[in-house]
Amino acid sequence: MTDRAVTAPPGTKNPPNRAAGAARGFLGLLVVPCVLVFVWAIVAALLDSLVFPGPLQAAEGLIDDLQRPAYQESVITSIRLLIISWVLAAVVGALVGFVLGQSQFWSKVFQTPLFALYSIPKVTLYPVFLLLLGLGEPSRIVFAFLHGVFPVALLVMGATATMDTKLVRLADALKLTWWQRVTKIVLPALLPTVLVALRISFGLTFLGLVLAEMFSADIGLGRELVNNVANVRIEQIAGQVLFIGLLALGPVLAMLAVERRVKARVGIR
Template sequence: MSSPVAEREKPVVADERLATPVVRRKSVGRPGRTRGVGARGLSVGKVAVQSSAVLILFAIVWEVAPRVGLVDPTFLPPLSTVVETLFDLLANGQLQQHIFASLSRALQGFAIAVVIAVPLGLLIGWYRPVAQWLNPALELFRNTAPLALLPVFVLILGIGETSKVALVIYAAVFPILLNTISGVRNVDPLLIKSARSLGLSPFRLFQKVVLPAALPTIFTGLRLSAAASILVLIAAEMVGANAGLGFLIMASQLNFQIPAMYAGILTIALVGVVFNLILVNIERRLSRWRVDPTS
């Protein structure tokens, strides 16, 4: 028989599994996350390769088609000829002059359009009475093509720089304005209710909830507006200007300098791509709170 003292000193174990020491394995890395990063990198690389492949194929077709006689090289010279002419225009300084003239007009009009359209869109989207007053006028003007008003701008403001900048403003305002209104009105109501339940004032609610939620849609309007401003400006420069990419294209076409004409068109495409990349990078910096769906 065991003594009472021995019984008191014997540990009481209710379950042998509880007495078994738990050995935790040290986790080495996170395979799931590593595979996610690798898959994301592969997907981004695949998209980049596909995009580059399409551009390379387009360049090959442009180069080969005139040389094998599929199209008349007089009216569509090979890409190498166009690129050579582009570098010649860069070397003699003509292309820089035309780019500067077009960019100065486009940036002035775009900046003024942003200053006008973003606050007005926020106001219309947030306050219903303002929308009721201004919607009829907006519907009337936004359905009027900017190029149809070019003679009006020229008659009122003259054929100089003012009419071209005003036309760019008119063309750039509405994409920004409509997307800003849509962004404000489509904010998740649950976010607004949650912010109000926390006691945020209307100003803080608009600043902390509505404006950040509407920012991606606003930047979509900015990108559309940037493209529209360049296109409208080029058309205006073709009608009446002594400098600019539109003037370069029209003058080259009239003088039958076809490679220079295509060089101007290629320059417009490159300027538009750079403009769009700048806006995309600004949007990413201002929208770091957004969750990347590919991650």
Template sequence: MSTEQTVENAARTSTGSGGKWLIGFILPLTLALAWEVAVALKWSDGRLLPTPSRIFLTLADLAKSGELTGHILATLQRVGLGFVFGVAAGTLLGAVSGYWTSVRRLIDPSLQALRNIPSIAWVPMFILWFGIFETSKVILIAVGVFFPIYLALSGAILGVDRKLVEVGRIFRFSHQEMITRILLPATLPTYVIALRSGLGLGWMFVVAAEFMGAEQGLGFLLVDGQQTGRPATILASITAFAILGKLTDWLLASVSARFLTWQDGFKPAE
């Protein structure tokens, strides 16, 4: 194959993958354009639901003043810390609960009961226990991240093919070998999905966390817009949440995919 053909094939591959990636913008851009047209034609005044152009102008003004950067960094820090602590606790307890029956019988009923408590219900207690500063906010986010990871990992270990485990026992694998050579590869795909689910809940819980006396953050910006009657600010905050949530999820999925290259899974139709 000549150099020209190689370059041409690479260009086609790049263009094709880029085109597939751009497909995801069709729906939101269509809805945004439709709302712009509806307001321009006076079908709506756009007062309570501002147009996308007005929302992005609000974001631009906040960015120009430096206010948006401060809010984003504060929220990212809280979500990041809560995610790390929630993943650590969920992974540890999920692993031991799935691997040892006695531990599961001891802790699982209590954790399943706690899992059904709404996030807002924790806010008053966390304020009393940890105050209104960063500790209570990070712990609340960690609680949200913890449960999907614990539940998915524990269930994934219990769902490992019994024949694989029996093979490990035949070869007299130690606990460490059983975990690293059989259980870890078998549960890794489910664990990755649990991480993404936990991250999504972390972004949801940060809003409740920033209700607890926050002076900075996208949740604070959202509440401030509500209290001052600025719907464009509310929707600008929601838009920032959506963009950051999507970017962090994409980053996590991209990093995780490197550990799942061995999978030979179902290929969806185009």
């Protein structure tokens, strides 16, 4: 008896290698940052200026800073406040957007005021936060929170208000309870938009926190950046800018990868 190789029927395709696809997607996300670092190195080499260090000099300055206990405490403080501010912005923004999006009338009523508040430069309002909340962490958290809450509220509100009516009719036909309607129909439909909103909100919240630390904090990455500028530590300045960029880029790339996987599952390109 001879062994025969088992072949797939004509016209069928092998199942895609999800691990390889995920690896290619992750590598694709790193292309732009790597290109930017490469261009940075070339420009620094061509200028050959003491006020424009290259990536290696920036990395050396960052390593020097990271060896200081005060800088380590600043990093931990900034990350802690960032997590608190971002979670608050995500939860409050999603709840407000979802509640307003349930009604076409109220979503239209609040859409313009929310956009108007979002367009106001938050830096102009920071003295008000200092007067009301003082120089401590609450003012920084609220300032960072206001940078990130409006995109989440606006995006979730728009997605809820414009949800496919077929899904609503399906929920009515199945006679689902309110909780079943939310968990089985609404949340899966809103998940891609929520992920986009969280990704945008993270960067804006981080920006608000760094700005607040630059203005009034006695500890944090923003304060460390101001100290390096005041002392004209060029390599440390470049290293800290690189470090802040990496802290922001890592979670954003991770959320973008999750967002792409979710959109692929629901058939959104």
